[in-house]
Amino acid sequence: MSGPLLVLEDIRKTYISGGGLAVEVLRGVSLTVEAGEFVAIVGSSGSGKSTLMNILGGLDRPTSGRYRVDGRDVTALEGDERAALRRDGFGFVFQHYHLIPGTTAQENVEMPGRYAGLPAPLRESRAVELLGRLGLEERRHHRPNQLSGGQQQRVSIARALMNDAPVILADEPTGALDSASGAEVVALLRELSAAGRTVILITHDRKVAEAASRVIEMRDGRIVADSGRPAPPPVGAFPAPPERVVAGASLWTDAGEALSAALRSLGANGFRTALTLLGIVIGVASVIALLAIGEGAKQAVMARVGALGVNLVFVLAGSGDPRLPATPLTEADGEAILRLPNVESVMPYLDTPVMVRHGNIDHRTEGLATSASLPLTHRWPVAQGAFFTRADERAGAAVAVLGHGVAERLFPRGESPLGKHVLVNNIPFLVTGVMAKKGDLTGNQSTDDWVFVPLSTGVQRLIGKPDLQLILVSVHDVGRIERTRDAIHALLSERHGQEDFQIRDVTARIQAAAETQDTMTLLLGCAAVITLLVGGIGVMNIMLVSVTERTREIGIRMAVGARAADIERQFLMEAALVAGLGGLVGVALGLAGGAVIGLLAMPVVFTATAIAGAVASAVLTGMVFGLIPARRAARLDPVAALASE
Structure with a gap:
């Protein structure tokens, strides 16, 4: 170190009061402090000594003048630079201790080390060592409200020493203590000075100031007396400073401190x-x-829509425009569609309301006249018995397959419907099978409540006309379903000579x-x-x-x-x-x-x-x-x- 540690040149500080009045607190203060000095600044309340300490410690900045620390001009430092100056250059000891409530003595002492980036083990050992040196090792897990005033002040001194700051700033450190505790604190400050630290003591008590080797008196914002500057005292023994990371705390260290503070x-x-x-x-x-x-x-x-089958194409009779004449769909249309590429099966569809009876139980439901391809087209298995065959269709056989719900309604005691006759609109039909439970596919009526009969039988005995309402087409390759739909459209347009039909697929409905x-x-x-x-x-x-x-x-x-x-x-x-x-x-x-x-x-x-x-x-x-x-x-x-x- 080639020059003075702290140099203030014509420092002035002016505050603007709430009424807009300018109040000058420091009026051209010039001061030089050498490394290792023990300086007491005394003065009555309002003399400007606390403001001077705030400027010395980087807590405040002067309105005008220059301030250098170890040759570095710090007057205009902002933000993180001022924080680094406080962290690495100064340790503060306050009149009212300023310990964080809810944290232990050790955690308070460790705090500067956290912000300096000290590793946790080194930080903890340093805090324990300092508290032990100050006689507080057994109290290190106590919170501030569990400590006496003197003990709290010693914790604040340990905190000031955590980063081995070269300058200790003590603002009225004995002001809130009894005489015995105050004497202990003053003795500690003298010991710190003897160990080579620069100690600046702010006090209004001249007896306390006598402990310093140099006394500066302030009045009305000016230095009015200075006892002089003796040679620095010899360096004594105090806990050795840790190796610190002066760049500041890492993101994880900061996050850990933030999290612990948040939890508290x-x-x-x-x-x-x-x-x-x-x-x-x-x-x-x-x-x-x-x-x-x-x-x-x-x-x-x-699930309801998808249960219909994603591989299905619906061909509906009628264009939807009542002004256009309509050619009904026929079985021949279905057979022609079946010959198209990628078509797996074709299921013609006619339905009509029916009354179904077995014994003395009547049930009104829907009768569906269709083909033997329904289980394949709809991916709908038979739970009991078998579905009717193409031979049954050709013969116009009076056979029926019951939906799961119809079977439960007509045979409530668990009796098997297979081989039994039921009346459909008073016409006897032999039950050959019962479909597996399918559920609600239409949004209004369950498909489990249908009765299925061969198309030819339904036309002849139940409906009376062969005009199909719907032809359901299943395809082999769903990836080519759009091409197949276009082929069906072209085929029916040619057969009917007009577009008197509608074509839909489940993909569009799902979308x-x-x-x-x-x-x-x-x-x-x-x-x-x-x-x-x-x-x-x-x-x-x-x-x-x-x-x-x-x-x-x-x-x-x-x-x-x-x-x-x-x-x-x-x-x-x-x-x-x-x-x-x-x-x-x-x-x-x-x-x-x-x-x-x-x-x-x-x-x-x-x-x-x-x-x-x-x-x-x-x-x-x-x-x-x-x-x-x-x-x-x-x-x-x-x-x-x-x-x-």
Whole structure:
């Protein structure tokens, strides 16, 4: 070191009062302090000594003048540079200790080391060593409210020594202590000076100032007396400084400190935290439950539509335009379609209302006249017996296959319908089979409630005319279904001489149903997201209150070297933690609520994507709405923050 450690040249500081009046607190202070000096600055209240200390420690900046630390001009330093100056150059000992409530003595001492980037094991051993040197090793796990005033001040001295700062700034360190504790603190400061540190003591007590080797008196913002500057004292023995990373804390170190601080803050205000969580919980639970309901409804509709078969093409009679004459569909049309490439089977279709009777049980349902290809075309197996054959069709046989529901209605005692006769519109039909349970495919009537008879038999005995309502076509290759549909269109247009038919396939129906259900799911999701945003506003409000309540804590962290990014990260972490906890509780509530709805009302389907997305959205919401409070905290002035109540 080639020159003085601290040099102030014509330092002036002017504050603007609330009424807009300029108040000059420092009036051209010039001062030089050598390394290793023990300097006491004395003066009455309002003399400007505390303001001078704030400027010396980088907590405040002068209105004009120059200030150099070890030859470096620090007058115009901003942001992180000033934080680094405080972290690596100065240790603060305050009149009211300024320990963080809710943290232990050791955690308070470790704090500067966190912001300096010290590894956890080195930081912990250094804190234990310092507290042991100051007689507090057995009290290191006690919180500030469990320590006496003298013990708290010794903890603050240990914190000031954590990063081995070359300058110790003590602002009225004995002001809140009894005489015995005050004497102990003064003795510690003298010992630190003897160990080679530069100690600057701010006090109004001249007896305390006598402990220093140099006394400077201030009055009305000026230095009015200086006892002179003796040679630096010899270097004594004090805990050796750690090897520190002067670039500051790493992202993970900062995140760990932010997380631990957030947990302490949330735990200290449990009821308020619960109220804050409520909005997020309701929002996430709504997202989970409503998306599950939407997905369940979508899959149910898709199942009904898909059960018809994705390989099916529907050829319907009539163009849909009543002004055009219509040529009915015929069995010959079906046979011609069957000869087209990629066509697997053709199922003609005629239906009519029928009354079915067995014994003294009557049941009104739908009779379906069709071909023997129905099980293949519809991918619909027979559960009992067998479906009628093509020979039955050619012979016009009076045979019938019952739907699962019809069989249960006509034979309620579990009696097998096979080989029995039933009356269909008072015409006896022999039951040859019972279809497997299929379910509701049409949205209004279950296909399990149909009776199936050969087409020729139905035309002759039940319907009376051969005009087909529908021809159902199954294809081999679903990838070529559009080409097959075009071929059917060309064939029928040629046969009929006009377009008096309609062609549909299940792919289009599935797509339309999917789009409809996606829209409904989106609407449900939007409603849930609105609830989540309301919860986010609640997080922002409570975080703004937290910043106001913890302003002094923020000032303390800044005094020991926290950068603006460290403060911002801490409050963002806290907001994310609140939202994340709310998200997890909301997931549990949403799963429970959705399960109850699924049992009582409708199908629900939970997806990992929806659950993960809801939690991620909650955390993101917390961080977005926590950004304003976090930035407000990071932009606080350290001096103003320390002075807050």
